[in-house]
Amino acid sequence: MNRLKRSLTLPLNSPGTAGVIFLLVVALIGFADAAYLTVEHYQNVIPPCTTSGCEAVLTSAYSVVLGVPVSLGGAIYYLAIAIGALIYLEAKLLSGTVRPFHLWVLRWTLLATVLGLAASVWFFYLQALVIHSYCQYCLGSATTSTLLFITAAIILAKNGKMPAQPPLSPSSPSSSAAL
Numbered sequence: 431m432n433r434l435k436r437s438l439t440l441p442l443n444s445p446g447t448a449g450v451i452f453l454l455v456v457a458l459i460g461f462a463d464a465a466y467l468t469v470e471h472y473q474n475v476i477p478p479c480t481t482s483g484c485e486a487v488l489t490s491a492y493s494v495v496l497g498v499p500v501s502l503g504g505a506i507y508y509l510a511i512a513i514g515a516l517i518y519l520e521a522k523l524l525s526g527t528v529r530p531f532h533l534w535v536l537r538w539t540l541l542a543t544v545l546g547l548a549a550s551v552w553f554f555y556l557q558a559l560v561i562h563s564y565c566q567y568c569l570g571s572a573t574t575s576t577l578l579f580i581t582a583a584i585i586l587a588k589n590g591k592m593p594a595q596p597p598l599s600p601s602s603p604s605s606s607a608a609l
Contacts (some may be wrong), residue, residue, distance in 0.1 A: 444528045445589040450515050450536070453581050457512040460546075460574035464504035467567050471499040483563025492556050500553070504571055507546055511578060514539025540582035546575035 467488070470477045476485045487493065493500060514535050521532040552574035557564050 436456045440499060443466075444522070444533065445536070445585050447519060447522055448583045449581055449588075450518055451577060453539075453585070454512055454515040454519065455580065456574050456577045457508045457515060460571055461505055461508035461512060462576070463567055463570050463574065464508055467501035468499055468505055469512050477567065479566055481564050481566050481569075483557070483561070484565040484567065486563035486567055487557055487561055487565035490556075492553075492561065501571075504549070507542075507549075508574070511539055511542060511546070514542070540586055542578040543575070543582040547579040550575040 466477065471488070471493075479485070494600055495503075518528070518532050518536040518539070521528045553568055554572050557568060
């Protein structure tokens with residue numbers, strides 16, 4: 431619990447680009463997977479599957495919430511992770527100036543991976559113990575969510591300091607002095 435509190439409160443040193451680029455690539459793979467399932471859902475098509483359980487999982491009562499496919503929520507999640515990583519990478523690679531605002535965005539992007547991991551654990555539980563079938567696309571999404579979480583944990587552990595609160599504006603003079 432103390433490590434979580436520390437991750438939420440300590441500032442983050444500017445991490446290197448390799449881990450954040452990996453985060454971006456994995457998020458884009460997850461987005462492609464979830465977006466594909468969302469399109470297939472709205473076209474009333476069960477995608478081809480090498481496991482025998484895709485149809486059972488994708489047509490179960492757990493595949494939609496209030497008429498919206500859960501894959502759409504996954505696509506939005508992965509897109510948000512990718513955008514957060516892009517905001518940081520744009521500052522680091524293109525402008526060469528990482529301000530506290532960019533680190534704040536990256537912090538919350540990294541912390542949001544906990545939501546993806548929790549959702550993946552829940553949906554894996556449903557597949558294994560409730561539906562008794564597995565969907566390869568859902569398992570792929572669980573893998574990408576887990577990779578995102580592990581990558582985020584490594585970045586947070588290695589860089590330990592990250593602003594807990596956003597600066598007043600992305601370009602405020604006081605925010606650049608904090609670097």
